[in-house]
Amino acid sequence: MAKRYSETRFEINRNIVAHCWSEDTRYGFRHLAELRYKHELMETSKACYYNRTWESFQFESVIKALYWKAEKNGSLTKSQLKTFKKWLDNGGKREVERVNKQFKSVAMVASLGSLLGSNQTEANDWKARMLMAGLPELDMPEDWNTLSENEKETRLDKVISAMNGGLI
Numbered sequence: 001m002a003k004r005y006s007e008t009r010f011e012i013n014r015n016i017v018a019h020c021w022s023e024d025t026r027y028g029f030r031h032l033a034e035l036r037y038k039h040e041l042m043e044t045s046k047a048c049y050y051n052r053t054w055e056s057f058q059f060e061s062v063i064k065a066l067y068w069k070a071e072k073n074g075s076l077t078k079s080q081l082k083t084f085k086k087w088l089d090n091g092g093k094r095e096v097e098r099v100n101k102q103f104k105s106v107a108m109v110a111s112l113g114s115l116l117g118s119n120q121t122e123a124n125d126w127k128a129r130m131l132m133a134g135l136p137e138l139d140m141p142e143d144w145n146t147l148s149e150n151e152k153e154t155r156l157d158k159v160i161s162a163m164n165g166g167l168i
Contacts, residue, residue: 008059012087016080018066020059033062035070042075052137056096064088106134107163110156120149127156 002023010018020033028050035043045065047053055061067084070076076084110130117123132138144152 006058010059010063010087010091012084016076016084018059018063020062031059031062033059033066035066035075037076037080043069043073045069057091057094057099063091102134103163106131107160109134111160113156120153124149124152124156127160128152131156131159 002025004021004023007019007021010020012018015038017036018033019036020031023030023032025048028048030046030048031053033045034041035045043066045062047061047065053061067081067088070084071081110127113123113126113130117126128140128144132140141147147155
């Protein structure tokens with residue numbers, strides 16, 4: 001059995017819960033989810049990925065699949081489906097707001113490099129370190145160390161600016 005990680009419990013209401021988690025596969029990873037009504041398993045869903053997802057919030061695809069399956073199979077009543085749909089719409093908005101706040105916080109700390117660095121190299125190093133610390137999934141270009149300090153500054157400032165403006 002594969003090791004579960006990033007387990008998250010989404011409470012749709014006090015009776016309806018979506019339990020989601022990730023597992024590694026030999027080619028990437030997958031998200032899995034279970035829809036439970038009063039602790040009874042109603043539906044399951046799975047989405048496989050090679051390297052990343054394109055979701056507004058983590059587990060969005062498998063949670064939407066749970067909704068579609070529950071609707072198709074009649075696992076939930078119309079009223080319960082309406083509650084689920086409302087939660088999905090609001091949950092996505094809440095997650096986008098959370099991510100944008102995180103981006104702005106990371107951008108603010110990274111931008112301090114311009115004030116704290118005694119020269120351009122120190123300022124760029126600070127900005128890059130803070131961006132990588134705040135966004136662990138961030139991959140710097142392979143040729144990053146060969147770029148000029150002016151080019152690094154331009155690229156870092158563009159990332160910081162985009163994060164301040166709310167990228168999503």
